[in-house]
Structures are given as C-alpha cells and as structure tokens.
Amino acid sequence: MIQYPHCKINLGLSIVAKRADGFHELETVFYPVALKDILEITPAKTNDATSFSNSGLAIPGDSSNNLCLKAYHLLKADFPSLPEIQMHLHKIIPMGAGLGGGSSDGTAALKILNSLFQIGLSLEQLLQYAEKLGSDCPYFLYDTPCHATGKGELLSPIECNLSNYSIVLLHPGIHIATPWAFQQIMPCKKDKLIAAIIQQPISTWKQELMNDFEAPVIQAHPIIGALKNDLYQQGAVYASMSGSGSSLYGIFEKNKKYQKSDLSNNVRIDTV
Numbered sequence: 248m249i250q251y252p253h254c255k256i257n258l259g260l261s262i263v264a265k266r267a268d269g270f271h272e273l274e275t276v277f278y279p280v281a282l283k284d285i286l287e288i289t290p291a292k293t294n295d296a297t298s299f300s301n302s303g304l305a306i307p308g309d310s311s312n313n314l315c316l317k318a319y320h321l322l323k324a325d326f327p328s329l330p331e332i333q334m335h336l337h338k339i340i341p342m343g344a345g346l347g348g349g350s351s352d353g354t355a356a357l358k359i360l361n362s363l364f365q366i367g368l369s370l371e372q373l374l375q376y377a378e379k380l381g382s383d384c385p386y387f388l389y390d391t392p393c394h395a396t397g398k399g400e401l402l403s404p405i406e407c408n409l410s411n412y413s414i415v416l417l418h419p420g421i422h423i424a425t426p427w428a429f430q431q432i433m434p435c436k437k438d439k440l441i442a443a444i445i446q447q448p449i450s451t452w453k454q455e456l457m458n459d460f461e462a463p464v465i466q467a468h469p470i471i472g473a474l475k476n477d478l479y480q481q482g483a484v485y486a487s488m489s490g491s492g493s494s495l496y497g498i499f500e501k502n503k504k505y506q507k508s509d510l511s512n513n514v515r516i517d518t519v
Contacts, residue, residue, distance in 0.1 A: 252351035259441035314353025345490025354387035431463030
C-alpha cells in the first residue's frame with residue numbers, strides 16, 4: 248500500500264510559555280502543502296524480518312530512528328500479531344527544514360498499517376499514537392488547515408484558503424537544531440492570536456503574522472533574512488520562515504513568478 252505524505256508550512260508561530268515538563272506552549276496555524284514523499288508498506292516475504300529502505304534524498308543517521316519504523320514498533324507493541332513488513336520511503340521533502348516531512352512520513356506509516364492490516368483504530372486512537380511519535384505528528388492525520396495550540400497537538404480546523412495563490416518554498420540547506428532554536432526564545436503571550444490574524448486580509452499579514460524563531464535564526468544565519476527579503480522584492484504578498492527553519496516560503500499571486508536570483512542560485516526552490 249502506498250501513501251503520499253505531504254508537508255506543511257506554519258502560518259505564524261508564537262511561543263507562549265515554557266511548561267513544567269520542559270515542552271513549550273505554542274500557537275500556530277498548520278497549512279498543508281502539496282510537496283510529498285512516497286511511502287510504500289507491504290507484508291514481508293515469508294521468514295523475512297521487518298526492513299526499511301529509502302531512496303531520493305539521503306536520510307542522515309541510523310535508519311532505526313526513522314519515524315516510519317518507530318510507528319511500526321509502536322503498533323507492534325500493542326498488536327503483537329502485526330506481521331513483519333517491508334517499508335520503502337522515497338524522500339522528496341527536505342529534512343530538518345521546518346516542513347514536518349519526517350512527522351508526516353511517520354503518521355502516514357500509522358495510517359497505512361491501520362488500513363493494510365485492518366487494525367481498526369479510530370481517528371481518536373490514531374491521534375494518540377501520532378502524539379507519541381512527535382508533537383506535530385497528529386496534524387498529519389488531517390488534510391486541512393488547523394489551528395494548533397499546546398505542544399502543537401491540540402488541533403482545530405480553521406478557515407484559510409490559499410488556493411488562489413502559489414506557494415514558493417526556499418530551502419537553503421542550513422540545519423537548524425530545534426532545541427537550540429527554542430533556547431533563543433523568551434516565551435510570552437501576544438496581544439493578538441494568530442487565529443485572529445489569519446482571518447484578516449492577507450495584505451495585513453506582513454505586519455502582524457510573525458514567527459518567533461525568525462529573529463534568532465536570521466541573526467545566526469543572515470542569508471535566511473536576505474532570502475526572505477528577496478521573496479518580498481519579487482512580489483510575495485507574504486513571506487516567512489516555516490517552523491524553526493531553515494526553509495522559507497513566499498505566497499504569490501498566481502500571475503507572479505519567483506525567479507532564481509544570485510541569492511537563491513544554490514538554494515532548492517519548489518513551487519506548489
């Protein structure tokens with residue numbers, strides 16, 4: 248069985264408070280973007296052990312730490328009769344980029360396994376397993392914009408339609424360590440909720456819709472700020488970093504095209 252896990256962008260990202268458990272309270276809007284990986288899971292051949300393979304973009308680190316495999320073992324612990332599998336991931340979404348690609352892949356594995364082997368988990372049960380994989384994994388059980396609070400796992404659908412625009416993703420290939428990014432933030436409640444700003448005309452977003460991670464990340468990596476400015480100079484109605492970076496996105500009118508510049512010459516560009 249094959250699924251095509253999509254990525255997301257963050258429309259605004261506010262770090263509201265640090266919790267006693269070490270996590271952070273946040274507010275954001277997750278918006279689905281049609282840049283997709285390809286994940287296939289099939290039953291393993293007789294006497295074969297569970298295996299994981301990958302193609303496309305190279306995945307750093309030990310494959311045993313991949314969220315797709317973690318999803319399998321998470322379900323296997325509760326459903327011991329789950330058979331051995333073969334899993335192949337073709338990686339297209341950049342990693343460590345603030346686009347949630349790994350989280351989307353892990354959540355897709357949960358969905359495939361639930362369907363392929365008729366486990367019978369409800370959406371509510373899948374959400375519980377997804378939260379164990381990662382704070383933003385539950386979002387990928389939805390294909391709609393969602394307002395997120397808590398650690399990112401408390402979700403409610405929100406009206407936000409960008410279908411009349413094109414979204415340009417820039418990935419400069421800079422790895423931003425999420426723990427480092429959080430250490431740079433002084434959490435605080437904002438005067439206006441992101442959920443309210445999203446309902447305003449998009450022309451107001453540039454002045455009001457902020458990502459708290461941008462300032463420290465741009466200070467450490469000025470090229471990210473320069474690329475954001477380049478998106479605006481080429482006509483984006485709104486531009487921002489996604490998540491803790493380093494990917495940026497620009498929202499353009501359909502008749503506007505982002506042109507590769509001297510700044511973005513060595514930057515991966517995807518338009519969706």
